[in-house]
Amino acid sequence: MPDNPNQPREYDAVLGGQNPPPVDGVVLGGLSGAKQRFASSDSDYRLLALSQLIQHRHEGWDLVIQALKDPSRRVQLAAYKLLRDIPELKVKQAILEFNPYRFFQCVYTIELNRNNAAIAIHPDGKTLVCCDAGGSSYEEPQSDGSIVGGTYIDFKKWDLNTGRNLRTINKKFGTKVNDYPKHLTFSADAQTLAIGGSQHDNTIRTEIWNLNTEQLSYVITGQPLWENRKRNTITSLALSSDGKILAIGNEAGNILVWDLEIKQNIYTFKGHLKTITSVAVNADVNILASASSDETIKIWDLRTGSEIYTFKGYDSSDYNSTIASLAISPNGKTLITGDDNLPRLLRIWDLSNGKEIYKLFPNSGELSFLTFSADGKIFVKCGGDINIWNLQTQQLLAEFPYATSVTISPDGQTIVSYTRKLIQVWRVP
DSSP, rough: OOOTTTTTOOOOOOOSSSSSOOTTSOOHHHHHHHHHHHOOOOHOOOOOOOHHHGGGGHHHHHHHHGGGGOOOOHHHHHHHHHHHTTTOOHHHHHHHSSSSGGGGGGEEEEEEEEEEEEEEEEEEEEEEEEEEESSOOOEEOOTOEEEEEEEEEEEEEEEEETOOOEEEEEEEEEOOOOOOOEEEEETSSSSSEEEEOOOTSSSSEEEEETTTEEEEEEEEEESSSTTTTTTTOOOEEOOOSSHHHHEETTTTTEEEEETTTEEEEEEEOOOOSSSSSEEETTTTTEEEEEEETTSSSEEEEEETTEEEEEEEEOTTOOOOOEEOOOOOOOSSSEEEEOOOOOSSSEEEEEETTTTEEEEESSSSSSEEEEEEEESSSEEESSSEEEEETTTTTTOOEEEEEESEEEOOTTTSSEEHHHHHHTEEEEOOO
């Protein structure tokens, strides 16, 4: 019996049909065809539909936004990649509500020459900078018989997108021979670097480098390692986001605050009874936070030099608490503290009233480093595994392997981690 030419064949697409079209079949084109594919129960067809829907602007974008909640992770990821660079307000809002960190992978690694490094991302989001310290040392005998020496350090810059090396500069840090500076920190604008160590004459040396001019801009020296039977060794450094204020915490329990524009020590905060374990500065709201092994956290006013609040490190009086890390949100409203004893604990504080907002209990790993994203919406802890948290919802967004410090790109789309001699760059591939 001859075929009926009006009867659909096996590989024809039928409007209103329930089954997806076959892979090698002919299907409808345009927006209608893309919508039909997107309605399929087959994730491969929904995936295929996205690249077509995105071309149809608002009507198509609405469907691609829906795909951010698709049952298939592959479809979610494809939708995110298509939407993330579209400046439309509704698209940007949908991206803000999406969690891309679940899909982050290490896209490349960089091996360093030395054992101690600080990393930062330039505010333009294009350049990764690093100070690589703690390697070979040198000695230079002087005419008076004394010896001046130090260690070699490298300043390096890479293209953040590709990992291509842009610049390497070799410098010297004037520390003790066979020693190297243990404390390095960048300002948030990645233009100022502070490096702290000790010298041959048993005094403390802190160097301030301008990464824009690649020059040593200031040296703070002369403070003895021991004073009144208290050790002044540097235990923590912090720079304000613009690199104008430097805070130095020491083993004696004091914090020295320097105005790097006028090159003067403007305050020495003395209130802690034991070693300073962490300091953080937000010069926009004139606040400095300090933590100590005396189990307290203090908030200081940079305008008056006075103490504002003292927080107890833990709820229980019989618990020995060590606050290992601090971070102040970019807007200066929130403080996060990391308690590195067991059980490890993150505490979030409201700086407007000194009250604790809530607690978080990380799954594992130390809490020796905390940092915020530029918009203050997420924060990251590391020292053990990297944990990425949503500040508002208290949701753990993702976990990555061990690192000792991290930095986040301004758009939040890249996280760079450092441990020992290895830098790893994480993003959606």
